[in-house]
Amino acid sequence: MAEYKGIKGFKVQYLDQDPVPAVAGWSSGSNMATARNGLGGAGTQTAGLAFTGYNGTIDVTSTEEYDGSTWTAGGNMGTGRRFVTRSGTQTAALAAGGYDAPTYPPYSAATEEYDGSTWTAGGLLNTARSGAQGAGTQTVGLAFGGALPPNAKTGATEEYNGTSWTNSNPLNTVRQTLGGAGIQTAALAFGGEVTTALSATEEYDGNSWSNSNPLNTTRTTLAGGGIQTAALAFGGSTPAVTGATESYDGNSWTTLSASLTTARTQLAGDGTQTAALAFGGNTPSLTGATEEYTVYGQPNTFQNVGQVWYNGTTKELKFTDETFSSAWATGGNLGTARRGLAGAGTQTEALAFGGRTTVDVGSTEEYDGSTWTANPTGLNTVRRFLAGCGTQTAALAFGGTSTANTDATEEYDGSTWTSNPTGLNTARSQIAGCGIQTAALAFGGNTTTATGATEEYDGSTWTTSPGSLNTARIALGGAGTQTAALAFGGEIAPITGATEEYNGATWTSSNSLNTARQQIAGAGIQTAALAFGGEGPPPLSATEEYDGNSWTTSPASLNTARTGLAGAGTQPAALAFGGEIAPITNATEEFTITGTKNIKTITVS
Secondary structure (H helix, E strand, O other): OOOHHHHHOOOOEEEOOOOOOOEEEEEEOOOOOOOOEOOEEEEOOOOEEEEOOEOOOOEOOOEEEEOOOOEEEOOOOOOOOEOOOOEEEOOEEEEEOOEOOOOOOOEOOOEEEEOOOOEEEOOOOOOOOEOOEEEEOOOOEEEEOOEEOOOEEOOOEEEEOOOOEEEEOOOOOOOEOOEEEEEOOEEEEEOOEOOOEEOOEEEEOOOOEEEEOOOOOOEEOOEEEEEOOEEEEEOOEOOOEOOOEEEEOOOOEEEOOOOOOOOOEOOEEEEOOOEEEEEOOEOOOEOOOEEEEEEEOOOOOOOOOOOEEEEOOOOEEEEEEEOOEEEEEEOOOOOOOOEOOEEEEOOOOEEEEOOEOOOEOOOEEEEOOOOEEEEOOOOOOOOEOOEEEEOOOOEEEEOOEOOOEOOOEEEEOOOOEEEEOOOOOOOOEOOEEEEEOOEEEEEOOEOOOEEOOEEEEOOOOEEEOOOOOOOOEEOOEEEEOOOOEEEEOOEOOOEOOOEEEEOOOOEEEEOOOOOOOEOOEEEEEOOEEEEEOOEOOOEEOOEEEEOOOOEEEOOOOOOOOEEOOEEEEOOOEEEEEOOEOOOEOOOEEEEEEEOOEEEEEOOOO
């Protein structure tokens, strides 16, 4: 009798349980030395920071630093308090306001800045308050909401420039003990309370707040992290203590199946939507418990379309059936056809800038999901083969060439480009980049030869990373964040499909693209990226999806094969625009993944 291996060329797997398409969940980390609630938090999953809070007796000044496995003591704050704002990183954090019990009134305006070892006083908030939330960085920060004496709530919003606070337009819904995420020009506020818990969500564009879709779980004293278009909310009080976790895609919240292992309120946390950190709080008793949220593919047995296995527990032969679909659809054309341009933002809020028509241009256009609108104010330095990152209202442009390679760096605020006199340390073109305006990464490119040089931008200055790409190259693609980046494709003579992952310090080689190519575009994050277009050497339409380990060729190819194009968005909602197919094109396409994979049982009828 014929065997399945003989027919299909491989053996049927024997599994004790059905495989899953992806695993996303909370796992335990090391406990903090000081259990506390009402604390502040900043940083990333592998470089976290905990500060202040209430230990059941007093408001503490202690600071602890997390390295991805262990908490160690940092420098003490000048003033112990609870319910401070939080923003920044482990080595450049910002805390403001809070409840300072020994003083009266106990609502504080104090600001402190942390440099990785010491806290120093900064400019006072204009509105002293407790239970406000923060976003952004140490030098480009944001504070919003909070409580005022004796029992009032506020929507007051203030922007910090590294020295002083300036009042901006308030939240539409006044509240305290809310969650927050994002940057100063693209922030997110969610949850909190007035007299009862709220679900209200608002987005800040650097000037004013607009209402968005609410949380699915109404709650207060919650925590969160990420950016405005990819945020995570977790924990809090409904008033019952909850571990509920939700993800935000820039429009709506989705309740995730993975809740905190330890449900709690008055906790702290930060990180990204796919790599978050939660610590401290009340369960209702004080806790120092730490949890890490990670989205990753399950090793060895993750689902593939058409995968066949025998479930030894249920005694059934099963397979995965493709009930989802992916496709590129035509969007609105760019006003200016060009190649070698750069992009930023999302599928429905994108930005295109720079490139070459018959001459190099600085033209800037904004996309609303259907139409591109030209901004009469273009880049200050016209150029092609530059890189970009960030959002439509907070973008960054860097590198490129016109008559010569440039180190030029410019910031976009939604209307105007501003040149930073401090440019890249290594001037180059055909460069790749990722991240946000205040936390960007630049890597690879062409000086006079291919380089692997990597630089990090903090909102004002570029710093050369000790970790260079293992494969120096030009005309490569990039995706992800400053501390979790992805580099793929490019040219090193010959063209390559080499892929590398960056962890904030070093690059590690991963599995290569299935189709080697240069002048490629990308979108998404390190564990869920998309690569499309490019040259191999003819213009290509091939699209590939990366799951944090390997690339899979998508059945959906670009309708217009092209090279030198730009990309924006996420893996399930990407945007491709511009490029060259001989001639140069203004074509725009939108990539969408819909549906899911289903497990089906093989039966005999």
